[in-house]
Structures are given as C-alpha cells and as structure tokens.
Amino acid sequence: FEFDFSRAPIFYPLNDLTIEKGNFSSAKFHAKAEFSRVTFTCNADFSRTNFTHDADFIDATFIDNADFSGAIFTGEAKFIGATPFINAKDFSRVTFTGNADFSNTEFLSAANFMGANFVHEANFNNAKFTGDVSFRDVIFTGEAKFGGVTFTSNANFVETTFKSGVGFYKATFTNFEPIFIVSCLYARFSAAMNPRDYNFSVMTKSQPVNLGTTTLLGKTFEIPLGTILFDPDSNDISEPAKPIENSDAEEEKPAE
Template sequence: MNEVAADWQEAVRRFGGLLGQLRVEAGLTVRELAAAIGVAPATVSKTENGGHAKPQDFYVVRQWVTACAQRVDVHGGSFSIPVALGWWREEHAQLENLHKELSLRPLRSELAAPTAPTTGPSHEHDRYQVPFEVLHQKAVDHLADRSPHVRMAALRTLGDLGDKYHEKRQRIVDELCDYLRIPPDTSDAGEDQVRRTAQMVLAARLRPERGDGATATNPAFWPDMDVDLKRAFLSDVYFNGCEFRRADFDEAQFEGEAHFDGARFVGEARFVGAVFLGYEVSFQSARFEAVSWFRWVAFHGYAYFQGSYFGFNAEFSRSQFSDDAFFDHMTVRNYAWFTHAVFHGSVTFQHARVEGATFWLDSFRAGADFRWAQFASPPKIGECEAVGQAERHWPDNWVELTAEDACGFVDSWPVGWAAVVEEADAAEIRARWESRS
C-alpha cells in the first residue's frame, strides 16, 4: 500500500469515527439519524466505520451535523451550527483532496511533461482538477435520488458549476427547466421544497441587480439565457428583477404567488394558456421589449401590471381575470388586444398610455376605470357587455346602452346588463327606434 492510500484510509476512518461520536453524544440511534437525514441506516454505519471508497458528499455531512445539533438543542445543550459546519467542511475538504490525489496518482507520469507557463499563483492540486463532465454527471444522477436533501444539493451544485464554467450555463439552465417540467410527486413530502430550490437557483442567476448606468452588479448573474418552462409546475415563483433573453411559460401552472416585478424580457415572452392559481400575480414595472403573449391565461387571483412596458404588443385575448386586474400606468408602444377577455373583478387602466387597443366580445362583470388613459387612436370596441351596477369610467367615445337607454329597441337584454358601444353606435340604435315610433 502506498503512502497516499494509507493516509486516505486513516483519514476516512478518523472522519467517520468523529461523526459517529457526534451521533452518540446527541443521543441518536443509527436508525433515528438515518431517518432524520434521509439516508439508509446502512449508509450511516458505513460512514462511521470508514467503509466508503470515496468521501461522503458534504450535503450528507451537513444534514448529519444539523440533525445532531437540533437534537442537542431540544435537550437544552448549546451547539454553534455555523462554527461546527465550518470545521466539518474543512475536514471534508481534506478528505476530498486526499481522495483526488489517490485517484489521479497513476496519471502523474503522463502529466509530467512540461506545460505552458500560467499567470498567477500555481498550486499542485490545480493539475488534478476533476473534469466538468464528471462533476456534472454526478449532480445530474443525484436529481433522481429518493432523498429531497440530496436533490436540493444536486440542484445547487449545478448552479455552482455554471458559475465556474461560463460556456455551460445555457445547458444548466435547460436542465433546471427540465426538472421543473417533471410533474411533482405528490407522495413525496419534500418535493415542494426541492422545486422551490430549483426556482431559486435559476432566479439567482437571472437577476442582474443593475445599478447606475445599467451595469449588472450581481457577480452571479448569467446574461443572455433562454428559459423554457413550457408546461412547467411552479410554486411561489419569485422572478422579480430577472432578465430573460427568451422566455416560454406556455401552459405553465403557477401554484401560490408569482412575482415578475421589474423583470425584463429582451426577446419573445410567452404565457399562452398559463394558469395562475395563487392569491396574486404581479408584473409591476416589468419590461416586454419584443413580442409578448398572455392569450388564454387564467388569473385566479389579483393581477398586477402597473407600470409595465410593452415595446411591441400586449396580447390578453381570451384571458380570464377572476379577481381585480390593474393596468394603471401601463405603456404599450404598438397595440393592446383584449378580445374575448372576461373581467370578473374590477379592472383599471388609469393613466395608461397605449397606441391602439381592441376590446371585442369582452365582459366587464364589475367596475372599470379608464380615467386619464391616453390612446393615440380611439380604442375599438364591439359587442362588449357590462354587468351589474358597479361604478365604471369608460374612454371618451364609449357608452353603456341598456334596454331602457335604447328606448326598448332591444327587448332581449337581461336585467342589469348593458352593451358597451361607441357613441356613434348608440346614436344609430336610438335613431332606428325613433324612426319606428
């Protein structure tokens, strides 16, 4: 046995023995600890006896130490988790370095040839770095692990790999999105937290945190990323301040709240057929610089689009707004479409600035407020309905025409229902009635 191998075996036995001592001092049995950290009892025993052929992943060590600390805390002890984790991480790093040296030792003769000089400090272990594909495959394999802790650690590892290997970032973004498109396992109690971790890893890399001069100040920002979350299953999304080159959320299902405040969509943004099931969805001050689609979207809670900017169009045709919708101070540089949209709650467009808009076969079931809205050309309207007696403020050329207002010309309109028509149409209907009387 060579010297490195002997050092490795001694180090792994010592490391496992210390973990075993920690478990005993915390008063946990092997089975209790295994259940707490989501591994098999055999894995705990093997770790404590130094039986692993390679270092146990640090996420297991982290959960091990945390579980012991929580047990000690319940019984009135004192335990500094940050200090403890820092010590264990240092010990674990020494194990990994030894294992790396042992694994790559046969290759040293091949690497002994002279190499080109490099700038900056040189370290012996830099010559034996584990390739990206090895680390990446290990993380991807762990995404199928039964333990939610393992899956969360694997997702974070993918993010860390993208931080280091810039040319691999789009690939990693695609893999994070792939995971979120997999239907959640409702029988797994930890699945929801794992999916939130995937969303947080993704959002943290898409958020530039631009300061003065529009310069990105977030060192972890990955620019120019395409995000494909078509038919994804998302929960409590916080993409506020994120930047997307192209974003596809078609038919995505959003559980809980969804926040895109201040987000920037540089290329096409698609939300066709998306379902927002939470209390609110917010796109306040979001920027859509290219084509955007919100067709056939179901908003089950409040919808906030105040201050949003649409550089090309705003397409909300056939969408359903189950609660109040807010489009105040919205800017649309081209055209806004709301054909067949249904507003079950109040809708406001105060101070909106729109080049042109069409409302066709829309249904306003509560209040509507277009005060101070500016349209470069009068908004088109056709066969829209207004229901109930809620307070409504229409654009200058719109009027509500009830059966009574039409002097009985249309006797099939339900009670409490009015047609929303342009003034010219209302005048024509009244003139036709007068010509018959």
C-alpha cells in the same frame, strides 16, 4: 439563452431578473407569480398559463412580444407601475377572475384584449395606448375604469359587454373616435345599473364619444350612439341609442 418553463409547475419568485426568450406557456403557478422589475428582452410567452394565486408584474418591462393569450388569472393580476409593453401584446381570451390592474401601464404598440373576461374590477386608469387596441367581445362583469387613459390610435369596443359601471372620465381619444358599433354589431350596457354609473366625460381636447339615449327597465341612459341596454335578468334589450336631440324632439312631440 432560452428559458423553457412550458408546462412546468412553478412555486418560487422570479423578481428582479432579465429573462430572454421566456417560455411559460401552459405553466401552472402554485404560489404567487412574482415578476416585479423583470425585463423580458425577447418573446415572453405566457399563453394558456394558469396563475392560481395573485400575479405581480409591477414595473416589469416587455421589450418584445408579450403573449398572455388564453391565460387564467385566478387571483389579482397587477401590471401597475408604468409597466411598458414595447412591442405586440396579446391578452386575447384571457380570464381575469380577480381584479385586473393595468393602471399607469404603457402599451407602445398594438394591444389585443379581444374575447377577454374580466370577472371583477378592470382598472386601466391613466394607461397609455399608442397603437390600436381591441376590447372587442370583452365581458366586463365588474367596474371598467378608463379614467385618464390616452388612446392615440383606434380603440375598438364593438360587441363588448359592460355589466357594471364604466368610467371614461378625463380620457383622451387623440386622433380617432372610439368604436362601439359596426354595422349590426354593438356594445351592450347593463340596465340594472344607475344611469350615473356610465361616465363618458372625456377631456375637451379629445375626440368625442358620441352619445345617444335609450330606455329600459323604466330608466333612460346616455350611452354611445347606436349601442343598447340589456336586462341581465331577462336578457331583454332596448332599442339602439338614438341621437340625444332626436330623443328630446320625440319626447316633446304632442300626442295626436
């Protein structure tokens, strides 16, 4: 069966269903979007969908491609509860105006969040990314939580902007170090925060997050090597973060 709700106005719950080839592209939910415990057996197309209230995908299962590209979540978006995404997942250019909760979610193949905008808290605590995941060019305005996350493959944070706190406490990068910089393209961290708001204390068995130090607004931060700080008020930026041992040596060097 093909369920074609494209461009439809929707104002009713759809919990506890099995949906094959669900097409919700450009649909508009005029009430809470309720998809708890739904199984999408084929493509689930939510591209450019407008969720005007909270969206609840708790314990949903996406067996084939899940496309949320260009969607707008005005309320809270909940994918919590070990929601498994089994094949390709596309959250590129999604706008999350409310909190986005992906805690304990399993991404069993490549996941794409490129260009997404998280206006409030983004919670990925204890999620599992088995395939490559891209957060490239993402804007995290609220706190970005990656505590206890397992990244089995590549994790790309190039050109990502962090305007609030960042937590990778007890995260595990199993096989590859996370990517925060490529050539002259780098992640940016707000200097308006307290330096302690940036936590990269990954698990001991993890590949490391190589940190450096840099200073802006009179404060010194330890952030990923080669990335920069920015002042959200003036857009001033710091020098790229230098290796910590080099920074210490420069500070101890006597004046000539």
